[in-house]
Amino acid sequence: MSERTRERFDSLVDKHQELALTDTAHVFGVFRREDGVHLGMVDFSTLARDDFQWGRIGYTIHNQYWRIGYGKEAVEAADYCLTSLAMFFTTE
Template sequence: MKSTTVPLYKETKRLILRHLEPYDYENWSQAFSSMRPPQSEWDETSWTLSELTKAKFKEKLKKELKRRAADSAYELSVFRKDDGMLIGHVAIDGIIRGNFQNGVLGYRIFNNFWGEGYATEACSAAMQLAFKELKLHRVEAFIEPDNKPSLKVAKKIKLRKEGLSVRRVFWKKKWINLSVFAATSEDYGIKYKFPPKQK
């Protein structure tokens, strides 16, 4: 598949998924600065208050655009429809083309918006984009075995558990195992044609 800088966009009942734009700086800065202290061992702050600058934001936008142009990763910010508030982000990254046509789903909903079902809604929309717009055949997710909220999200968006990846990633000074979840386009009722059409 050719690299693309065509923007991805998806609306759900309550959310809008889109790429960050220069005019989103204030919203982005406010979203991170207003987060509650970490609420679990998986809830970590991505940015310190001193890093929430316009220069850092511009740098982030450039990196996101570069990854899209390389067709390696697509990050989408998640906004609430009713007030335009930035509440998190989802991503399809680790993309491998050729005979694989795979990607990896990741997400984060900021902790002051937990418990509203936003993660399920946003991730479900991201899966649709992965299969319909990015023309991927398979999307995987790697989840800590004890991360019950994310395990529930995986089940709700039709990801099947495929096994355990032993000592998958080095995190908090140790190698940890991750449960492997995945879905293919057929699981979402989308017949896959190989090779995918070029954009």
């Protein structure tokens, strides 16, 4: 936990913004609805933008929140977002 400083967090946010600008990855925080506690992250990694769209969804949940269903809920929400926004990523 000694590495979990404000400077480290700011650096991580900067790196995530850089990845988004280059369309390499898009990283989103996962927070508990009731109290805003940070549970982890969901990321979309771009693997191909060609005649087809190919990417990866990943997630990280802090270990104290494992086996409660937060990972499943985060991935379901990510899938819903991708499905809902798919029209913006077509090459037509």
